[in-house]
Amino acid sequence: MLLTSLATIAGFSILSKAYWNTFRPEYKQIDIEFQPTRKFNGELKILHLTDIHIEKLSVKPEKVLELVKDEEIDFIALTGDYLDRVQSIDRFIDFMKIIMKIPTKYGVYAVWGNHDWIVADHLPEIQKKLEALGVVVLSNETHVIEENDFGVPLQLIGIDDRYSGHADVEASFRNVTDEGIRIILTHDPLVVKDIEQSFDYLICGHFHSGQIYYPLPVHSLKMGLKPFKKYLCGLQEHEHGPYYISGGLGQTGANLRLGCRPEVTMHILKGSHSELKLKAKVVA
Structure with missing residues (x-):
């Protein structure tokens, strides 16, 4: 009887902690020093939001605004999994209306994730509403910001x-040239297996840092990953360039996070004449 009571209390405590974690986003700053193929002036600051999963989102958009505060942001990158129900479209658009209040120099850019493709018939409608807010949706294509402060x-x-079978790497790189910095926005990090071209940086999400990382996120095995956190989030190195996997903002299935928290990410890229240097830190 005593053991049963203790087990019940322990289980309730763990679940309470896991639920509370969904309200407590980490603000991470990722510093990248890389050797660009062309002269690169200053530093590029990218605010990265991914895996919003509006149906199971505890983080309010106002909290995101609070975390970024007075940061000077060059552009915002949204890397998929915004919703998976038609009834959630308006709620997601309301979330984005608040996010669009964050000032940027060069705008907001988005790609789709596997959950977004669940409502495939409504993606044109969602894209139209995002574009009305000023978001540029990229679907296996490249957008070039010619006029900027970086000299390239x-x-x-x-x-x-990639997970839902909609990635087309060849089409995405069709208009890429050697004259600029190459930043890849995508959802599923495993797309790096299909990339044969060099890139300066890639940002993505998809794995939620394991979401319920206790004792190990064994579900990651079905995604072709070993069940260790270093494969599920954070800075990674690939033969064609560095990439970063964000833990994302929302959740799927149970609205719980154990062993990890939601994430808002600021990427800061600097050109360097030295070898590649990667550094990540939790700011708040």
Whole structure:
């Protein structure tokens, strides 16, 4: 009887902690020093939001605004999994209306995730509403920011979701040139297996840092990953360039996070004449 009571209390405490974690986003700053193929002036600051999963989101958009505060942001990158129900479209758009209040120099860019493709018939409607807010949706294509402060074109390469079978790397790189910095936005990090071109940086999400990381996120095995956190989030190195997997803002299934918290990420890229340097830190 005593053991049963203790087990019940322990289980309730763990679940309470896991639920409370969904309200407590981490604000991470990722510093990248890389050797660009062209002269690169200053530093590029990218605010990265992913895996919003509006149906199971505890983090309010106002909290995101509070975390970024007075940061000078060059552009915002949204890397998929915004919703998976038609009834959630308006709620997601309301969330984005608040996010669009964050000032940027060069705008907001988005790609789709596997959950977004669940409502495939409504993606044109969602895209139209996002574009009305000023979001540029990239679907296996490249957007070039020619006029900027860096002395070199910024090539934003949007690769659609690999997990759901919509990625087309060849099409995404079709108009990429050697004259600019190559930044890839995508949802599923495993797309790096299909990339044969060099890139300066890639940002993505998809794995939620394991979401319920206790004792190990064994579900990651079905995604082709070993069940260890270093494969599920954080800075990674690939033969064609560095990439970062964000833990994302929302959740799927149970609205719980154990062993990890939601994430808002600021990427700061600097050109360097030295070898590649990667550094990550939790700011708040």
